[in-house]
Amino acid sequence: MAELIVISTLNGVLFGMLLFLLSSGLTVIFSMMGVLNFAHASFYMLGAFFGFQLTRWIGFWPALVIAPLLVGVVGMGVERYGLRNTHKHGHVAELLLTFGLAFAIEEIVSMIWGKSPVDYRVPAALDFPAFTVFSTNYPAYKIFMLVVSVVIFIALLVTLKRTRVGLIVQAALTHPSMVGHLGHNVGRVFMLVFGVGSALAGLAGVIAGPSLVTQSDMAALLGPILFVVIVFGGLGSLPGAFIASLLIGLIQTFAVALNGSLASVFGPLDPSLGPSPLTDIWNVTIAQIAPILPYLLLVLVLIFRPMGLLGTRES
Amino acid sequence: MHRLIVAAAAALTVLGGAASAQETLKIGYIDPLSGGGASVGEGGLKTFQYLADELNAKGGILGHKVEIVPLDNKTNPQESLVQAQKAVDAGIHYITQGNGSSVGAALEDFVTKNNSRNPGKEVLYFNYAAVDPSMTNEKCSYWHFRWDANSDIKMEALTNYMKGQASIKKVYLINMDYSFGQSVRSTARKMLGEKRPDIQLVGDELHPMLKVTDFSPYIAKIKASGADTVVTGNWGQDFALLLKAAADAGLKVNWYTYYAGGAGGPTAIKQTGLENQVFQISEGVPNSGNKAAMDFEKDFRAKTGISVWYPRAVNEMRMFKAAAEKANSIDPVKVAAALEGMKFDVFDGGEGFMRKDDHQFFQPIYISSFGSLTDKAKEPFDEENTGWGWHIVSKIDTDKTMLPTTCNMKRP
Numbered sequence: 001m002a003e004l005i006v007i008s009t010l011n012g013v014l015f016g017m018l019l020f021l022l023s024s025g026l027t028v029i030f031s032m033m034g035v036l037n038f039a040h041a042s043f044y045m046l047g048a049f050f051g052f053q054l055t056r057w058i059g060f061w062p063a064l065v066i067a068p069l070l071v072g073v074v075g076m077g078v079e080r081y082g083l084r085n086t087h088k089h090g091h092v093a094e095l096l097l098t099f100g101l102a103f104a105i106e107e108i109v110s111m112i113w114g115k116s117p118v119d120y121r122v123p124a125a126l127d128f129p130a131f132t133v134f135s136t137n138y139p140a141y142k143i144f145m146l147v148v149s150v151v152i153f154i155a156l157l158v159t160l161k162r163t164r165v166g167l168i169v170q171a172a173l174t175h176p177s178m179v180g181h182l183g184h185n186v187g188r189v190f191m192l193v194f195g196v197g198s199a200l201a202g203l204a205g206v207i208a209g210p211s212l213v214t215q216s217d218m219a220a221l222l223g224p225i226l227f228v229v230i231v232f233g234g235l236g237s238l239p240g241a242f243i244a245s246l247l248i249g250l251i252q253t254f255a256v257a258l259n260g261s262l263a264s265v266f267g268p269l270d271p272s273l274g275p276s277p278l279t280d281i282w283n284v285t286i287a288q289i290a291p292i293l294p295y296l297l298l299v300l301v302l303i304f305r306p307m308g309l310l311g312t313r314e315s
Numbered sequence: 316m317h318r319l320i321v322a323a324a325a326a327l328t329v330l331g332g333a334a335s336a337q338e339t340l341k342i343g344y345i346d347p348l349s350g351g352g353a354s355v356g357e358g359g360l361k362t363f364q365y366l367a368d369e370l371n372a373k374g375g376i377l378g379h380k381v382e383i384v385p386l387d388n389k390t391n392p393q394e395s396l397v398q399a400q401k402a403v404d405a406g407i408h409y410i411t412q413g414n415g416s417s418v419g420a421a422l423e424d425f426v427t428k429n430n431s432r433n434p435g436k437e438v439l440y441f442n443y444a445a446v447d448p449s450m451t452n453e454k455c456s457y458w459h460f461r462w463d464a465n466s467d468i469k470m471e472a473l474t475n476y477m478k479g480q481a482s483i484k485k486v487y488l489i490n491m492d493y494s495f496g497q498s499v500r501s502t503a504r505k506m507l508g509e510k511r512p513d514i515q516l517v518g519d520e521l522h523p524m525l526k527v528t529d530f531s532p533y534i535a536k537i538k539a540s541g542a543d544t545v546v547t548g549n550w551g552q553d554f555a556l557l558l559k560a561a562a563d564a565g566l567k568v569n570w571y572t573y574y575a576g577g578a579g580g581p582t583a584i585k586q587t588g589l590e591n592q593v594f595q596i597s598e599g600v601p602n603s604g605n606k607a608a609m610d611f612e613k614d615f616r617a618k619t620g621i622s623v624w625y626p627r628a629v630n631e632m633r634m635f636k637a638a639a640e641k642a643n644s645i646d647p648v649k650v651a652a653a654l655e656g657m658k659f660d661v662f663d664g665g666e667g668f669m670r671k672d673d674h675q676f677f678q679p680i681y682i683s684s685f686g687s688l689t690d691k692a693k694e695p696f697d698e699e700n701t702g703w704g705w706h707i708v709s710k711i712d713t714d715k716t717m718l719p720t721t722c723n724m725k726r727p
Contacts, residue, residue: 015529
């Protein structure tokens with residue numbers, strides 16, 4: 001049991017940190033522009049495929065740096081030539097733009113790399129068990145993923161809270177016109193933030209690609225859970241996104257590890273009732289409902305605390 | 316606009332009429348070509364295209380050129396029905412599908428309804444891998460033919476083998492959460508309980524189908540349960556990723572599987588280092604020792620870059636040809652009648668037959684284990700360049716695979 005708890009905690013924190021790399025960008029972009037970027041998970045996918053391709057050409061380590069930068073450039077392009085032009089038509093137009101973009105990116109990726117998974121492997125230098133807890137090996141690559149996410153988290157925090165750039169970004173979040181009047185180029189700030197957000201998603205893709213599966217539906221698989229994270233954490237709140245990411249990572253992992261069902265708590269139903277929808281519900285285990293738990297959480301949060309955990313406004 | 320559609324329809328009819336003089340025999344291949352099932356779906360497509368080429372090189376079927384029409388169903392029953400209707404509208408009379416019994420059951424229902432509503436435009440459903448037993452039992456259809464041994468037959472053979480393995484003490488079941496996975500789990504419970512009451516069932520897991528990208532939480536749970544053996548019906552990425560996570564965590568157990576040989580499976584097994592501890596039940600293996608099959612394997616690998624995952628697909632296509640020749644027609648009604656009860660020499664040797672009562676094909680099946688190849692002359696084929704390949708550990712003859720059916724076939 002202790003072994004299960006330790007391993008599940010490690011796995012949960014790791015998945016949570018990966019979610020945070022993605023949701024941090026999404027939530028900052030949201031609070032600045034008021035736009036929920038539907039294409040955010042697509043940038044994550046682009047990161048994974050760029051990472052795969054660059055690893056083929058120049059190796060994993062250069063790819064780790066170059067692929068996120070490329071994704072960041074794509075993101076800035078989207079902001080500069082897409083979102084900025086649709087901005088004057090209102091948020092709905094912007095939302096639809098990102099929505100369409102998500103589908104376009106998925107199709108383009110499957111046109112170039114095909115629809116089945118690509119062979120994106122863990123680099124040989126990290127392909128060994130880092131340590132053994134009880135009798136389970138923990139792969140070094142997963143530790144590497146964890147370290148990268150933590151480093152990025154700290155860097156992000158320091159940049160936003162301790163530097164001049166962070167100050168301007170924070171000011172632009174709430175008072176864009178005032179920041180503009182003070183002589184700052186708010187448009188460029190927006191573009192840079194969008195670029196950095198996309199680059200972070202891209203970085204998550206590069207490091208998650210070899211560990212998870214790199215294929216053209218990976219954005220669609222992860223996209224919905226990102227919205228859960230940022231709504232749960234509070235739209236626009238970075239610490240909220242951090243807590244929500246970890247919480248959802250842990251919930252997902254631990255739910256799988258648990259076997260409880262109504263039947264195990266209250267005992268089996270009277271067999272005379274026979275097989276019915278009731279017996280199905282009675283016997284379903286927490287592990288089986290693990291995939292829907294985050295969405296259930298989303299619904300509950302929206303009903304009881306619409307601003308989310310640490311959010312300050314309701315939309 | 317309306318006139319345009321009428322004109323287009325007229326033009327199509329004319330074109331269609333011209334083509335029917337030298338009609339190609341189209342087979343709609345309805346399987347996943349995108350999403351989580353794509354890796355196996357694409358392998359299946361390559362297999363059928365190769366088999367069509369093989370038939371065409373020898374004059375096709377009764378002089379008709381065979382063409383495989385790929386239709387992507389995303390492993391989704393609703394999408395499959397859309398694709399099947401598309402196939403029917405395009406004048407296709409034969410569809411084939413394998414991945415996912417949820418899809419298979421939907422298609423079986425589709426052909427039954429379609430054929431009763433549209434006499435003269437019948438469609439046959441050739442099933443090469445959807446193995447939910449209900450498809451040839453309570454839900455059986457005259458228009459459906461299955462070449463893969465159903466899940467109960469496989470589990471019967473697998474548990475007969477496990478019965479003799481005294482080292483098995485604690486078994487863990489992990490399966491995909493849909494009709495086939497649930498069938499594997501309940502049959503395994505029942506059969507193991509009867510044959511080896513001393514075995515302890517330490518876990519019984521269902522996980523979402525083709526959606527999990529990281530199985531490490533599940534592996535941690537298997538590890539914590541203290542299991543020495545895992546039984547799984549997982550296929551495609553759900554098998555490959557499960558084994559990949561097991562390799563990462565260093566889980567050392569025996570694996571009894573249905574589909575370990577599919578895309579990515581062998582690579583993941585090699586990573587676990589579990590030599591001769593992963594077993595698969597199938598109707599054939601590359602190193603079967605049958606000369607014709609091994610020659611086929613060699614040419615197949617050279618042309619497609621994958622192994623023959625589906626000897627049953629070879630049986631299906633060759634038997635289709637034999638049935639059409641027997642009926643002297645490619646009319647689906649006549650072909651269906653010819654297939655009923657038909658005997659056939661199967662790909663890896665031995666005789667099989669299509670049982671008339673339920674349209675289930677019976678054939679010799681093999682249990683094989685995966686490990687390094689010692690005798691390169693006798694066992695030339697490894698998998699996915701791992702250096703490891705399948706060895707046969709047990710063969711079950713056709714007559715030993717027969718299970719009764721509850722099918723009450725409605726004949727036209």
